[in-house]
Amino acid sequence: MRPEDAGWAGALREVAERQRAELDLQLPDWPVYGLADSVESGWLAGWSRQDGTTVAAEIGYGLRVDDTWLTVETQPRAGVLFHSLDWVLALRFAADGRDYPVPGVLPAASDQDLPEAPRSHPVEVTVDARPTSAQVQRVDGYAAWRVVLDQVVVTVTGRGISTLPALVRLTDLGSYASRRGEALAALAAVPRPQAQPLTGPDETEPLWAHHGLLAMTIAGRNENATRLVSNRPFGQLAADWGPRWDAAIRRQCQLRDQGVADAREAVTAMVAQVGDLQERARWWQRAELRQRAVGEVVWVTATGEQNVPSAAAQRAWAIQREAGLDAWQDWADELSAR
Incomplete structure (x- = not known):
């Protein structure tokens, strides 16, 4: 709950x-x-x-x-x-x-x-x-x-x-x-501040909520990695953690005409896939590949379209993560060879 x-x-x-x-x-x-x-x-x-x-x-x-x-x-x-x-x-x-x-x-x-x-x-x-x-x-x-x-x-x-x-x-x-x-x-029973629904430029930047959520989770993982190196406990979740998740799920419902449960599942899978790449993909530190991968994962999640080079890797990851990571490596190698 x-x-x-x-x-x-x-x-x-x-x-x-x-x-x-x-x-x-x-x-x-x-x-x-x-x-x-x-x-x-x-x-x-x-x-x-x-x-x-x-x-x-x-x-x-x-x-x-x-x-x-x-x-x-x-x-x-x-x-x-x-x-x-x-x-x-x-x-x-x-x-x-x-x-x-x-x-x-x-x-x-x-x-x-x-x-x-x-x-x-x-x-x-x-x-x-x-x-x-x-x-x-x-x-x-x-x-x-x-x-x-x-x-x-x-x-x-x-x-x-x-x-x-x-x-x-x-x-x-x-x-x-x-x-x-x-x-x-x-x-x-302690009163807590009521978080206001997070809104954004739906018409001009329809994928803002997905990108905002991933920016927050990526930054959070980087911070946790730094804390692990210095043997420090993890900090609290970001103050807008809940609103960011809610906004992404709400936009997923709107963009894909999904129910809340299906939208939450899709957004959760999006965050998990990007997190797996962040932690395990050898090419993740290359900014151009990282930014392109995030953009393509968001596109497939939010639109359902498969017209991006990493679509096959994303499908493979959804079935079996190790095979998906191998497919993502092939994607990165092909882009690097161009």
Whole structure:
């Protein structure tokens, strides 16, 4: 379902409740931590499973839309992947639509030892009523603490938090799980700006919506590739992501006299094909070939005409991607030989 569909928020809560019930049946056999003085406000914010086993549990305090919030994630010490404190903070920045202001490549994750934390410093926190050594890293209003205990590693992240409150081992996740639905409902109820329908020069540039959508998705893939190289989490989707998709689907309906479902399928296939070429075609970096390929894919999608040199390659790609990529290479070789 999509956010604009009727009942989206309710369906989201139903999925969350079903997942919560599944977690209740398979509680981890390692301790989970939360804030000692906030028993009535914490909620089960998330968890991860690996091969059917829970490998992380996260307790939230406040919502990400609040000025101040905090999450406590617990992971067993063995057999899981640990991200660096830099990466953890970069993920929080990305969730808020901000770039992480620390330059360079971030330390790599590890499933053996805890990743390096070159920008952290030692601090003492209270865990189970005992002073405990930890590391803390602060960047522009955000903070991340990491505590290594006998059985688990606890990573706490927050915004607007100056001092980490005391942590305590939780004896019952039931109340935290029961508040999950309330928290998700509160998030769903937060007013969001209403996106205006995207319009363009239909009469003079009838394919503007298709080209605009592809320009956005191509740029997004380039940005994600850059983030992968520097080991940074992906950022938020572009603000006009939804309107761009809606505009392309609407124009596809108009240009091909298709229903919404068929138009969405056609536009999705268009984006997927161009994405495959962007990621795997050897000739993609050549601007003249890239621009021509995009134009021909848009033309076939939006008009249904097969009167372009790459039509056979596009048909082959729709049946079998590897064969399609080979056919696209033949297309590029033929154009280059002229």
